[in-house]
Amino acid sequence: MGKVAITRINNYEPKEVEGALTKAMETLEESQPIVPSNCKVLLKVNLILPAKPERAITTHPEIVRAAIRFFKARGCDVSVGDSPFGLSTERALNGAGIMPVIVQEGAKAASFDKRVTIKVKDRSLISSIQVAAPVAEADVIVNMPKLKTHGLTGLTLAVKNTFGCIIGLEKSQYHIRFPDKMIFSRMLIDLHHAVKPVLNILDGGMAIEGEGPSFGGKPRWLGALIVGENAHEVDAAAARMTGFEIDEVSTLAVAVEKGFLKLENITFPLCKPEDLAIKNFVKSRSAMKAAAMTSWPFTMSFFRNAITATPYSNENCILCGECIEHCPAGAISEGPERVLIDEKRCIRCYCCIEICPHGVMSSKRGWLQGVASKLGMA
Ligand code: SF4
Numbered sequence: 001m002g003k004v005a006i007t008r009i010n011n012y013e014p015k016e017v018e019g020a021l022t023k024a025m026e027t028l029e030e031s032q033p034i035v036p037s038n039c040k041v042l043l044k045v046n047l048i049l050p051a052k053p054e055r056a057i058t059t060h061p062e063i064v065r066a067a068i069r070f071f072k073a074r075g076c077d078v079s080v081g082d083s084p085f086g087l088s089t090e091r092a093l094n095g096a097g098i099m100p101v102i103v104q105e106g107a108k109a110a111s112f113d114k115r116v117t118i119k120v121k122d123r124s125l126i127s128s129i130q131v132a133a134p135v136a137e138a139d140v141i142v143n144m145p146k147l148k149t150h151g152l153t154g155l156t157l158a159v160k161n162t163f164g165c166i167i168g169l170e171k172s173q174y175h176i177r178f179p180d181k182m183i184f185s186r187m188l189i190d191l192h193h194a195v196k197p198v199l200n201i202l203d204g205g206m207a208i209e210g211e212g213p214s215f216g217g218k219p220r221w222l223g224a225l226i227v228g229e230n231a232h233e234v235d236a237a238a239a240r241m242t243g244f245e246i247d248e249v250s251t252l253a254v255a256v257e258k259g260f261l262k263l264e265n266i267t268f269p270l271c272k273p274e275d276l277a278i279k280n281f282v283k284s285r286s287a288m289k290a291a292a293m294t295s296w297p298f299t300m301s302f303f304r305n306a307i308t309a310t311p312y313s314n315e316n317c318i319l320c321g322e323c324i325e326h327c328p329a330g331a332i333s334e335g336p337e338r339v340l341i342d343e344k345r346c347i348r349c350y351c352c353i354e355i356c357p358h359g360v361m362s363s364k365r366g367w368l369q370g371v372a373s374k375l376g377m378a
């Protein structure tokens, strides 16, 4: 642990991506293999929505192809899966352009439809959790997130990607159970440690900036493949590259607080984050520093409404009902021309921004957020 292999990719051409992944793996496996030969590998990709690869919402199919080839060359039995909100893994794999790659490369699609309970060791919040069966059945999980902004956690990276191991709409229950973003992030870390991916391959080629992690955000080329055994370290590298401070990414803030992440221990044997850093990467309007979320005013609803961004839909809402169905707090209702948000009920999970298939859900800053920003709180 401690080593994060960052390689540059100039495009998603198969040769370019395969070369970058091989270089990263040779560097990380210098002394011993991380993924043993002939084992059952699950590639846990990001399949939040059935979006085309150019939208940069899901793990790029060519990154998946490179990983399949790499592990199949080792004699491994490789499957690929994730659990999107409200639709089957197969449909999402097809929509994201990953299914043809799975078929061409002789891998399998793992259906995340049956659940099993796994224990959480060294827990902070939860002692057991129900995840999709393929997660428990694999010998080895390889986590394959996409680098994207996120309204709740600041960025969604390797640790957050394991949230997709929870089946479909059951994810909503966790937002209700842990509405505070710092506590939610503690739960995410418990889950991540229970799922225990042995390797993280972060697709930072085309990232999402702004109102990510879905159609509300904008694709932006970063050209990085970030690979490491420790998800917290991979996430810290991605944050540095995109100009986020540790306390602007709630999963990183919690990892540091709990002693899971020691920034001084990370080494970069290939590129350094600064080599591929980009200027003015646009953060989500909803993102907020950890300090603001744990301070006493946040617990009062008046201050919460003033200091946090509120979701809203613009005039292009077609009233498809997706956000109404998936809002964990039941805070969205149908208005005459677009959906309406009940600010008092809304727990600021920003799932509605994440799942709106038409990219019309966004957020507006609370009136005190500008002041909080000047005070270094938001
Ligand atoms: S998901 Fe998007 S388009 Fe559909 S009702 Fe909600 S805001 Fe409107």
Ligand code: SF4
Binding pocket: 311, 326, 327, 328, 329, 330, 331, 332, 341, 345, 346, 347, 348, 349, 350, 351, 352, 353
């Ligand atoms: S309105 Fe959006 S942000 Fe608020 S609770 Fe519902 S899904 Fe979450």
